[in-house]
Amino acid sequence: MIATNTNERLLQIAVLAFGLIAPFLFPAYIQQIALLWIMILFALTWDTMGGQMGYNSLGNIFFFGAGMYICAVVQIIVGGYDVGEYTAAFGAIKVDITDTQYFTGLFIGLAAAAVGCVFLSIILGFFFFGLRGPYFAIGTLGIALAAGELIGAWRWVGGGSGISLPLYPGSDIFPGSADEEGLFFYFLCMASAVATFLFFRWLYKTRFGLALNAIRDDEEKAEGMGIHTMRYKTVAWACSSFFLGISGGLHGNIVHFIEPLEVAFPTITFGIFMVAMSLLGGKGTLWGPILGAVLFHVIKEVTWTHLLGWQWVALGLIIIVNVVYFQQGIVGWLMERFPERFGIRVETDATAQGKGGAD
Amino acid sequence: MLLRKLGFSVAAAALSMSVTTAQAKVEGDTIILGSAISLTGKYSTNGIHTQNGYELAAKLINDGGGVTVDGKKYKIKIEYYDDESTPARGAQLAERLIQQDGVEYMLGPYSSGLTKAIAPVTEKYGVPMVEAEGASRSLFTQGYRYLFAVLSTSEQYLASAIDLAAEQAKSTGKDPAELKVALAFENDPFSQDVRAGVMEDAAKHGMQIVIDENLPRDLSDMTPTLIKVKALKPDLLIISGHSKGAATAARQIGEMAIEVPMIALTHCDAAKVTEKFPEASEGFLCATQWSPTLTYSDDLFGSAADFEKLFKETYEGYDAGVPYQSAQAAAAVMVFADAFERANSFDKDKVRDALSATDMMTFYGGIKFAEAGNNIAKPMVLWQIQDNQYQVVAPPKWASHKLVWPRQAAGN
Numbered sequence: 001m002i003a004t005n006t007n008e009r010l011l012q013i014a015v016l017a018f019g020l021i022a023p024f025l026f027p028a029y030i031q032q033i034a035l036l037w038i039m040i041l042f043a044l045t046w047d048t049m050g051g052q053m054g055y056n057s058l059g060n061i062f063f064f065g066a067g068m069y070i071c072a073v074v075q076i077i078v079g080g081y082d083v084g085e086y087t088a089a090f091g092a093i094k095v096d097i098t099d100t101q102y103f104t105g106l107f108i109g110l111a112a113a114a115v116g117c118v119f120l121s122i123i124l125g126f127f128f129f130g131l132r133g134p135y136f137a138i139g140t141l142g143i144a145l146a147a148g149e150l151i152g153a154w155r156w157v158g159g160g161s162g163i164s165l166p167l168y169p170g171s172d173i174f175p176g177s178a179d180e181e182g183l184f185f186y187f188l189c190m191a192s193a194v195a196t197f198l199f200f201r202w203l204y205k206t207r208f209g210l211a212l213n214a215i216r217d218d219e220e221k222a223e224g225m226g227i228h229t230m231r232y233k234t235v236a237w238a239c240s241s242f243f244l245g246i247s248g249g250l251h252g253n254i255v256h257f258i259e260p261l262e263v264a265f266p267t268i269t270f271g272i273f274m275v276a277m278s279l280l281g282g283k284g285t286l287w288g289p290i291l292g293a294v295l296f297h298v299i300k301e302v303t304w305t306h307l308l309g310w311q312w313v314a315l316g317l318i319i320i321v322n323v324v325y326f327q328q329g330i331v332g333w334l335m336e337r338f339p340e341r342f343g344i345r346v347e348t349d350a351t352a353q354g355k356g357g358a359d
Numbered sequence: 360m361l362l363r364k365l366g367f368s369v370a371a372a373a374l375s376m377s378v379t380t381a382q383a384k385v386e387g388d389t390i391i392l393g394s395a396i397s398l399t400g401k402y403s404t405n406g407i408h409t410q411n412g413y414e415l416a417a418k419l420i421n422d423g424g425g426v427t428v429d430g431k432k433y434k435i436k437i438e439y440y441d442d443e444s445t446p447a448r449g450a451q452l453a454e455r456l457i458q459q460d461g462v463e464y465m466l467g468p469y470s471s472g473l474t475k476a477i478a479p480v481t482e483k484y485g486v487p488m489v490e491a492e493g494a495s496r497s498l499f500t501q502g503y504r505y506l507f508a509v510l511s512t513s514e515q516y517l518a519s520a521i522d523l524a525a526e527q528a529k530s531t532g533k534d535p536a537e538l539k540v541a542l543a544f545e546n547d548p549f550s551q552d553v554r555a556g557v558m559e560d561a562a563k564h565g566m567q568i569v570i571d572e573n574l575p576r577d578l579s580d581m582t583p584t585l586i587k588v589k590a591l592k593p594d595l596l597i598i599s600g601h602s603k604g605a606a607t608a609a610r611q612i613g614e615m616a617i618e619v620p621m622i623a624l625t626h627c628d629a630a631k632v633t634e635k636f637p638e639a640s641e642g643f644l645c646a647t648q649w650s651p652t653l654t655y656s657d658d659l660f661g662s663a664a665d666f667e668k669l670f671k672e673t674y675e676g677y678d679a680g681v682p683y684q685s686a687q688a689a690a691a692v693m694v695f696a697d698a699f700e701r702a703n704s705f706d707k708d709k710v711r712d713a714l715s716a717t718d719m720m721t722f723y724g725g726i727k728f729a730e731a732g733n734n735i736a737k738p739m740v741l742w743q744i745q746d747n748q749y750q751v752v753a754p755p756k757w758a759s760h761k762l763v764w765p766r767q768a769a770g771n
Contacts, residue, residue, distance in 0.1 A: 028458040031451060088555075095501060152546045153573060160546030160573065162446075164475055164497065167482070179458075181483060255450045256479035259472060259548065261576060262445040269445075305455075309398075309441075 005343055011287070019190045023183055030182040034254065036297045037186075037193040041247050042274035043281065043289030044196050045240040050275065051283035052204065053236050054216030055129075059140030061271035062147050063241035065264035066120055067113035067248030069151060072163050072258055074112045078105030079166055087158030099169040110188075110249045117245030118238045125234040132219075141267065148265035162259025165252060185254050192250065196243045201286055203239065212236055216284075276315075280322050282329025291330055384463035385433065385705050390426065392417075392437045392695065393462030395452035395477065397469045400444025401577040404602045405629055405684050406469045409492055411674050412688025413437050413466055419659055419669075426696045429703055435696065442468055446476035453480040462486070463707050466691055469684070470601075471495035471513065471549040478506050487711040489694050491687040495552045499731035506732045507714050509690045509723065513549055514556025515739045516646040517597055519753045520623035521560040523644070523741065524595045527621070527764050536565035541593035541619070543584045543608075545600035546573045553599045553625060553646075569593050578604040585615050595621045605630035613639025620765030623741075633747050634679035642766025645742040649683040649723050650751050652759055653740070659693060660722040680749060690723035 019037070023030045042064075050056045076086045079097040086095075097105070124143060131139045152160045168181040203209055211232050214222040223229050252258045265271075273296065281292025299318065303311040322329070328336065335342050384391055394413065397406030417435045425432040438460060442449040449468050456462040457480065465481050467474055467490020474493025478501070481488040487505045494513035498506065525535035540561050544554040561568060569591045572584045578600045588596055596619040598608045605624050609632040612622065627633075627645035651667035660666040666689065670681045677685075694717055699705070702713035718727045718736075725736030741753040743762060750760035 031454045031458070035451070149575075159551065160576075161495075161497075161548045161551040162472065162475070164479075164501065167479055167501070179483070182454075251447075255447050255476055257446055257450070257472070257475040259446065262472075263447045263476075266445070266447070304440075 007341070008287075015290075016194070019194070023186050027179065030179060030186050031254070032297075032301055034182070034186040034189040036294065037189040038247050038251060039273065039277060039293040039297045040290050041189075041193040041196045041243055042270065043277040043293040044193075044200055045243050046274040047278045047283055047285075047289040048200060048203075048212070048236055048240050051278055051285070051289070052209065052216065053212040053233065054219075055233065056133075056137045056275070057140040057237075058137045058267075058271065058275065059142070059144040060240060060244060060274060061265055061267055062124075062140070062144040063117040063121065063244035064248040064251070064270065065144070065147060065151070065260070067117050067245030068252035068258055068264045069157060069248075070116040070245065071106075071109035071113040071249030072165055072252055073157065074109035075102075075105035075166060076163075078108060084156050087156065087161070087163050095164075095166055097166050102166055102169050105166070106249075106253065110246050113245040113249040114242045115245075117241040117248075121237045121241035122234055125230075125237050129230055129233045129237075141271075144265050144267045144271055148260045148267070151260035151264065158259070160259065160261075162257055162263070164257050167256070168253075185250060188250055189247075189254075192243060192246045197286075197290070199239070199243075204286060208232070208235075276319050276322070279327075279329055280318065282331030282333070282335070285329075285331045285335065288329050288331035295330075384461055388425075388432065389434045389436045390464070390699065390705070391460075391462055392435060392464050392466050392692075393439075393453075393456035393460060394437055394466040395440045395442040395449045395456065395468050395473070397444040397473070398439070398441040400442075401603065402444040402469050402473075402601065405492070405626075405682075406444070408629060408682050408684040409469045409688040410439065411670075412491070412685035413692055415670060415673055415685075416659075416689035416692035418673075420692065420696050423659065426699045428699050428705065433699075435692065437466060437692075438462065442473060444470070444473070446472050449473040450476040450480055453477040457481070457484050457486055463705070464695060464710065465489075466688075466695070467491055467493055467508070470547075471498065471552065472547060474498055475548060478503055481505050485707055485711070487698075487707060487714055489691045489714065491691040492684060495548050496555075497552070499729070499733045503732060505711055507694070507717070507728050508732055509694060509726055509734050509737075510648050510687050511737060511739045512733050513552040514559070516553045516625055517557050517599070517623050517741075518560045519739065519741045520595070520597065520621070520644050520646070521557060521564065521566070523753050523762060524621055525564045525566075527762065528594070536567075538564070538566045538595060539569045539591065539593040540566050541570035541584075541588050541591065541596045542568060543570070543572045543574055543581060543596070543598045543600075545576055545578055545604050547576055547601070549601070550599040550604075550625075557597055566595075574600055574604065576600075578607050581607055581611055582615070585611055585617055588617055588619060589615065593619060595619070595623070597623045599625040602626045602630040605632060606635065609636040609640045609643070622766060627742070627744065628680050628749065629682040629684055631679050633744055633749070637747050640744050641747070642763055643744045644752070645744065645749065647683050647740055647742050647749075648737075649686045650740055650742060650749065650757075651681065652749075652751055653724070653757060655720065655722050655724050657693070657719075657721045660689070663722045666722045686723050690721045690726065693721055694719070694726055 022033050046060050073083055076083050079101050128139050211227050215229050258264050277292040277296045278289045280296055282288030303314040396410050397403050421434045425434045440452040442452055463486055465486055465488035468477055469492045471493045474490050482503050482505050489507045491509050494510055496512045496514050528535045528538055544550040570587050605626040613636055623644040625646045632640040651663045653663050656662040667681045671677050697719055698710055698713040702709040726734050727736035729735045740751050740757050742749040743752045751757050752760055752762045
């Protein structure tokens with residue numbers, strides 16, 4: 001566990017300063033850095049399940065897509081349209097909504113996405129937390145895949161034709177900027193990633209965090225000690241999906257056009273990336289997923305530009321090297337190497353070590 | 360300390376992302392057009408057809424001296440990124456082309472879905488985009504000012520097949536309302552739009568829809584649908600699923616010896632069905648934006664047939680025919696070249712206004728944009744595969760051959 005020390009404080013300030021200055025310093029990269037914040041959010045929320053609680057979910061992308069669709073539907077309704085009419089392939093109505101409708105729709109939509117995903121996670125948790133290990137992983141993967149197909153068959157939300165979201169109206173939030181919309185969504189992405197970080201940083205320090213670790217280390221024992229594991233697992237998943245739902249709503253509006261298979265439920269890209277990023281940085285640590293997300297995203301963007309045609313090979317290679325030779329991830333490795341720098345006291349006395357564990 | 364170093368390396372990595380900022384849209388004597396195109400993924404076949412069309416037109420324009428703007432000759436160069444056939448990636452790449460590479464004129468991607476994702480981006484920056492592969496009607500109801508499409512919209516693709524079936528029924532003394540229609544459409548924006556057009560036309564004639572299936576993307580098996588077709592014996596079977604769907608349909612219609620008197624598809628030529636499934640595909644009706652047998656012509660490529668000949672000489676693998684995707688891609692580049700010359704300027708808005716005033720004849724057909732940006736000067740035509748050749752059978756104005764009905768049963 002990382003104690004709050006000056007090092008961490010400095011790191012937090014550095015990241016925050018970068019986040020605030022970057023869009024003005026590199027205006028051409030706003031969208032890529034916005035996506036980076038979403039990636040950080042992905043890695044953090046996945047790590048709650050996979051890293052802290054030991055439940056490797058391959059289906060967390062489900063909440064991303066569900067959030068995207070919930071937000072879109074709310075935006076359409078607030079815009080004063082009938083959803084079925086708006087999404088009909090042939091109807092192709094001309095969208096005309098006021099600025100107030102746009103912003104009200106967006107924020108209510110994001111809130112609905114977050115809350116809606118919490119409900120979905122509670123329902124799904126009820127069915128899926130009976131599964132352990134690889135069964136849980138495959139079961140959740142099934143949720144994401146099935147969701148894509150089901151939404152694709154659901155004509156009310158446009159089916160496979162998808163939904164073109166209302167366009168961002170002109171606004172004066174950032175006067176003089178060439179890309180107001182970009183900045184607007186950039187700061188929403190950053191805010192949601194920072195909120196995710198602060199929330200989980202706090203959560204891991206509470207008894208709740210210890211209970212999650214206890215479930216990871218030995219679920220039977222944890223249960224035997226009186227931890228209501230089902231409740232803890234459900235709440236943890238609900239927390240993850242709360243933030244994932246928001247990220248989905250934001251991403252849908254950044255892309256403007258959403259459809260089930262490639263944009264909303266991209267299981268083999270974003271769905272896998274969130275696992276790969278956490279593993280790369282070091283799962284079960286607070287900063288590991290963030291570092292993993294940054295490295296992964298930068299490598300991805302660079303290879304996509306300069307190694308066109310080899311980008312997937314490069315990504316595959318990273319994942320293989322990571323999984324085969326470097327399982328603890330970067331931060332995990334650093335913690336092993338330099339434990340004292342992370343505030344972990346290495347003591348020879350075995351009894352002293354056991355002290356912090358069980359409470 | 361260590362964590363501070365980590366912080367710095369994060370900042371450094373981010374900095375290295377911004378080595379170069381926006382270059383100019385016109386470098387020296389070269390005009391740079393940008394395009395995100397599907398070089399990998401499920402649309403890659405058509406993505407490459409499109410890219411070949413862009414490249415051939417650019418080459419020919421450059422060989423002829425280039426584009427004259429303000430008394431100076433400019434060459435055309437196109438910058439590509441691979442969008443992997445996914446809309447989210449396409450939107451990101453459009454941002455990258457415009458923001459980081461400084462591109463100020465865009466050529467479209469392949470497919471309606473990708474165009475739907477990219478159009479809001481080009482619109483946001485006021486970058487004119489001429490697209491050749493996004494046919495969905497909903498692209499032209501959003502009030503986009505910077506989007507121009509050289510092709511006909513998707514509800515027109517197979518509508519003439521319905522009319523043709525109705526006429527055929529009348530000529531044999533049957534009421535078109537008695538006709539049974541089977542529909543099998545891929546679940547993607549383009550095919551769903553084609554479906555909507557077909558549904559509307561079938562309703563006009565009062566035809567009965569006996570099968571209405573949504574097929575998965577990247578279609579590799581449609582046996583369940585074809586089994587239903589065998590059982591219900593429709594008079595008309597309509598299938599749309601890009602190239603992969605057309606190839607799968609042709610293969611399995613042959614294997615299962617489906618005997619429907621009239622079968623209509625999209626993307627036959629892009630899927631090279633006459634080459635791969637010569638027997639099964641005999642008698643298919645194929646929607647096409649363009650046919651080399653049409654009598655259009657221009658000064659750059661000559662006639663439609665000349666374009667086909669040159670294309671076959673330039674690229675390998677097109678012996679059985681040049682898909683219309685390539686032809687319309689080439690036409691899109693011609694539209695841009697024409698607009699630059701008329702605008703006589705590189706100002707984005709002047710180019711946009713010139714594009715909007717386009718009224719030209721090309722080997723691909725007439726091009727004149729409606730207020731919404733779609734091309735209203737060119738009809739869709741319908742081919743029938745007769746003796747392994749694509750022949751135009753509808754609409755009557757362009758028909759060179761008569762419809763063969765019923766189609767010869769597959770495999771016989």
